[in-house]
Amino acid sequence: MRVALFLTCVNDTLYPDTGRAVVDLLTRLGVEVxxxxxxxxxxxxxxxxxxxxxxxxxxxxxxEVFGEYEAIVTPSGSCGAMVRELYPxxxxxxxxxxxxxxxxxxxxxxxxKTYELTEFLVDVLGxxxxxxxxxxTVTYHPTCHGLRGLGLGDRPRRLLRAVGGLELRELPGAExxxxxxxxxxxxxxxxxxxxxxxxxxxxxxxxxxxxxxADNSCLMHIGGTMGRLRTGMRPVHxxxxxxSTEARPRAGTEAGPAGxxxxxxxxxxxxxxxxxxx
Amino acid sequence: MSGTFxxxxxxxxxxxxxVNNATLRGNLRHATHTIRAKRAKAVAEVSDWxxxxxxxxxxxxHTLRHLDRYLVQLEESVTAAxxxxxxxxxxxxxxxxxxxxxxATGESEVVKVKSMATQEIGLNEALEAAGIRAYExxxxxxxxxxxxxxxxHILVPAIxxxxxxxxxxxxxxxxxxxxxxxxxxxxxxxxxxxxxxxxLREKFLRAKVGVSGANFMVAETGTLVVVESEGNGRMCLTLxxxxxxxxxxxxxxxxxxxxxxxxQTLPRSSTAERMNPYTSMWTGTTDGDGPxxxxxxxxxxxxxxxxxxEVGRQALRCIRCSxxxxxxxxxxxAGGHAYGSVYPGPIGxxxxxxxxxxxxEIDASLPYASSLCGACxxxxxxxxxxxxxxxxxxxxxxxxxxxxxxxxxxxxxxxKGHAAERAAMRAARWAFDRPGALRAGQRLASGxxxxxxxxxxxxxxxxxxxxxxxxxxxxxxxxxxxxTRGGKDVTE
Ligand code: SF4
Numbered sequence: 001m002r003v004a005l006f007l008t009c010v011n012d013t014l015y016p017d018t019g020r021a022v023v024d025l026l027t028r029l030g031v032e033v034x035x036x037x038x039x040x041x042x043x044x045x046x047x048x049x050x051x052x053x054x055x056x057x058x059x060x061x062x063x064e065v066f067g068e069y070e071a072i073v074t075p076s077g078s079c080g081a082m083v084r085e086l087y088p089x090x091x092x093x094x095x096x097x098x099x100x101x102x103x104x105x106x107x108x109x110x111x112x113k114t115y116e117l118t119e120f121l122v123d124v125l126g127x128x129x130x131x132x133x134x135x136x137t138v139t140y141h142p143t144c145h146g147l148r149g150l151g152l153g154d155r156p157r158r159l160l161r162a163v164g165g166l167e168l169r170e171l172p173g174a175e176x177x178x179x180x181x182x183x184x185x186x187x188x189x190x191x192x193x194x195x196x197x198x199x200x201x202x203x204x205x206x207x208x209x210x211x212x213x214a215d216n217s218c219l220m221h222i223g224g225t226m227g228r229l230r231t232g233m234r235p236v237h238x239x240x241x242x243x244s245t246e247a248r249p250r251a252g253t254e255a256g257p258a259g260x261x262x263x264x265x266x267x268x269x270x271x272x273x274x275x276x277x278x
Numbered sequence: 279m280s281g282t283f284x285x286x287x288x289x290x291x292x293x294x295x296x297v298n299n300a301t302l303r304g305n306l307r308h309a310t311h312t313i314r315a316k317r318a319k320a321v322a323e324v325s326d327w328x329x330x331x332x333x334x335x336x337x338x339x340h341t342l343r344h345l346d347r348y349l350v351q352l353e354e355s356v357t358a359a360x361x362x363x364x365x366x367x368x369x370x371x372x373x374x375x376x377x378x379x380x381x382a383t384g385e386s387e388v389v390k391v392k393s394m395a396t397q398e399i400g401l402n403e404a405l406e407a408a409g410i411r412a413y414e415x416x417x418x419x420x421x422x423x424x425x426x427x428x429x430x431h432i433l434v435p436a437i438x439x440x441x442x443x444x445x446x447x448x449x450x451x452x453x454x455x456x457x458x459x460x461x462x463x464x465x466x467x468x469x470x471x472x473x474x475x476x477x478l479r480e481k482f483l484r485a486k487v488g489v490s491g492a493n494f495m496v497a498e499t500g501t502l503v504v505v506e507s508e509g510n511g512r513m514c515l516t517l518x519x520x521x522x523x524x525x526x527x528x529x530x531x532x533x534x535x536x537x538x539x540x541x542q543t544l545p546r547s548s549t550a551e552r553m554n555p556y557t558s559m560w561t562g563t564t565d566g567d568g569p570x571x572x573x574x575x576x577x578x579x580x581x582x583x584x585x586x587x588e589v590g591r592q593a594l595r596c597i598r599c600s601x602x603x604x605x606x607x608x609x610x611x612a613g614g615h616a617y618g619s620v621y622p623g624p625i626g627x628x629x630x631x632x633x634x635x636x637x638x639e640i641d642a643s644l645p646y647a648s649s650l651c652g653a654c655x656x657x658x659x660x661x662x663x664x665x666x667x668x669x670x671x672x673x674x675x676x677x678x679x680x681x682x683x684x685x686x687x688x689x690x691x692x693x694k695g696h697a698a699e700r701a702a703m704r705a706a707r708w709a710f711d712r713p714g715a716l717r718a719g720q721r722l723a724s725g726x727x728x729x730x731x732x733x734x735x736x737x738x739x740x741x742x743x744x745x746x747x748x749x750x751x752x753x754x755x756x757x758x759x760x761x762t763r764g765g766k767d768v769t770e
Contacts, residue, residue, distance in 0.1 A: 007755055009710065009716070011755065012716075012720070012754055012755045012756050013716075013719075013720050013723070013750070013754055014748050014749075014750065014751065015748075015751075015755075016751050016753060016754055016755035016758055017751075019755035019758075019759075020755070020758070035755075035756075035759045035763070037713060037756065037759075037760070038713055039713070040709075040710040040711070040712075040713055040716050041706075041710040043707075043710075045703075045706075046703055046706070046707060047669065048650060048669055048672075049672060049676065049699070049703065050645075050669065050671075050672030050673040050674075050675060050676035050677060051673070051676060051677065051700070051703045051707075052669075052673050052677075053677060054703050054704060054706075054707040055707075057707060057711050058707060058710050058711065061710075061711060089666070093589075096588060144649070144650070144651040144652055144653075145652070148651070148652040148653070148655070148656055149652060175653075176607055176653075177607045177649050177651035177653070179607065179649060180649065181648070181649025181650055181651070182649075182650075183646075183699075184646065184648065184649045184650070185740075185741065185745075186740040186741060187290065187646045187740075188289065188290050188293065188608070188646065188647060189290070189740040189741070189743065189744070190290065190293055190294050190297045190298075191290075191293050191297055191608050191611050191612050191647075192649070193743070193744035193745070194297050194303075194611045195607050195608075195611065195649070196744070196745070197744075220748050221745060223746070223748075224741075224744075224745030224746040224747065224748070225744060225745050227745070227746035228744055228745060228746055
């Protein structure tokens with residue numbers, strides 16, 4: 001199966017470790033992964049901020065770059081939901097505006113073959129035990145677009161429960177939004193920050209070492225809040241937990257306390273993975 | 279809409295205070311979380327909830343598609359049953375009609391059933407200006423009126439008040455409006471309810487004119503329906519000699535049968551009751567039973583403009599259950615007043631900018647008052663995709679485009695405040711459409727990362743005021759992939 005990794009612009013630029021984790025994990029499961037270099041951004045921030053017309057060329061690029069693959073895997077619930085939920089809507093809107101079928105037809109092929117990582121693991125590969133080892137207490141925050149947009153359901157939790165050494169703690173108010181919301185975090189920063197602080201307090205109350213989610217944008221907001229509130233928790237992407245094995249522990253297994261990096265967890269992410277030689 | 283809200287600041291400014299008001303945050307958190315959990319339970323009991331939701335959506339969509347026909351049918355049925363129908367294009371016209379009708383009775387006071395439509399048009403203020411006093415009889419509405427406050431929730435207008443605050447309002451204000459609060463009133467719910475009951479009973483027995491809204495109007499029979507919990511509405515609907523109902527045109531349903539769906543979904547969604555205690559239905563007038571004169575004022579006030587918008591029209595399906603408010607994390611923290619409208623919360627964020635247009639500061643900011651988390655869509659009993667409409671309205675504000683105002687198609691210019699954002703979005707799109715440019719940007723960011731500040735000045739403070747900045751890695755994924763796997767760099 002020819003699988004393409006759609007990493008997303010945020011992960012590519014700020015969280016390369018998540019990308020490396022997905023590659024490690026899928027390779028370990030016998031999947032051949034490619035990273036098409038023509039990929040950039042799915043256009044979600046443009047679309048959701050009200051710039052649908054700016055998002056259209058990005059959607060077309062996505063369809064062009066990924067069209068030839070059998071499956072497209074992304075470690076982001078919200079970018080996955082953008083392709084699956086909103087690309088068809090963009091096509092419909094173009095049609096309704098009298099611009100014909102071209103956009104709808106261009107985007108249609110990539111829609112059903114785009115999978116969020118945990119969906120791909122559970123639904124396509126049919127695995128819940130990926131052979132991971134992560135000896136930590138973890139609480140899981142289901143991010144909104146994964147939960148309500150894609151309907152990921154209990155897939156991430158089932159995967160986490162099968163991880164060796166991992167103790168999963170239930171997060172109170174798990175289904176409440178963390179307050180990121182893309183440009184919402186800036187446009188309504190007071191409300192966003194209040195939501196983030198409540199999320200962090202709920203996470204702290206579990207006593208877990210790690211807050212896990214399937215979306216680094218939300219983790220950037222939650223982790224950034226954790227850093228400011230000086231909690232001892234680390235935000236970690238689910239891919240990094242699932243990629244971690246006894247032979248090759250990663251993602252904070254030997255990291256120092258949170259809040260030491262510019263973002264809590266950033267320090268840990270730089271650990272144990274390849275640093276550039278340059 | 280009501281003049282009370284003109285000149286409201288933009289949502290973020292209005293929310294700022296609420297977020298930092300610990301009492302308000304506590305009141306709202308407690309109230310919304312309680313009702314949220316109860317609603318979830320009441321809905322989970324119904325095995326065919328998904329089908330009921332779909333049916334409600336379809337009935338409303340069908341009615342809206344043929345609204346002209348059903349409204350004319352409604353007028354005929356109401357008239358045949360002895361009622362008089364009036365058509366009001368906007369708030370001003372509706373207020374004038376109601377004021378004239380009350381004047382014609384020679385009365386100078388009316389009792390009111392809780393009604394969103396009359397709040398939307400600012401009827402109480404208009405009546406006041408004409409020397410007519412309107413007494414709110416819904417308990418929460420009474421609290422708001424006595425406290426010279428504004429409602430902050432569709433169903434529980436005084437949700438922002440706790441029991442102690444309510445007791446203080448009763449003790450301080452009741453005397454000036456009628457029967458004073460009993461001596462030594464405490465803040466127990468039973469005592470507060472009794473004080474309100476005594477105060478209101480006097481008004482019910484005296485009033486000659488009642489004013490109401492309606493939850494549904496049945497075109498087929500001309501029947502109006504009011505759904506409530508307290509029974510105070512029933513008093514207003516049956517005791518006065520004249521009844522005047524002001525109802526938005528989108529409240530019509532084709533047939534009696536259609537109520538079967540909504541009378542199941544509305545109470546469970548709003549108060550988490552299996553069935554609401556009082557469902558009042560009346561069809562015109564009946565000799566020797568209830569009001570002898572009945573007037574129905576059909577209100578447009580921006581509704582046909584909203585109906586003209588393909589994406590936005592779904593907001594007209596709303597049955598005002600308030601489930602979306604109760605699950606909304608933004609409403610919970612910003613409070614209802616920040617929305618600058620009688621319609622707060624997620625539904626307000628999509629309804630107000632459509633009914634009023636997007637010209638004012640508050641209306642242009644409402645579509646952004648959401649993290650697009652989708653909790654509102656999940657609970658909506660008529661499946662209004664609120665996030666979809668929010669994004670659609672953001673587009674109207676940021677990029678301009680066609681809209682309908684007062685029945686005419688207008689082309690809106692992009693809003694002024696968004697010029698910098700528009701430029702940034704365009705620049706980002708340019709870079710994202712060129713992987714080489716993205717790569718160069720990443721390299722620059724990585725190369726200078728030791729000099730990156732921990733906090734940002736100016737508008738960047740909106741992020742770094744409460745959150746650490748993410749650290750830029752030494753190498754982007756793209757660069758790493760190319761270095762280790764030899765991926766071909768794509769440069770255009
Ligand atoms: S939008 Fe839906 S959930 Fe919100 S008040 Fe209206 S019917 Fe209820």
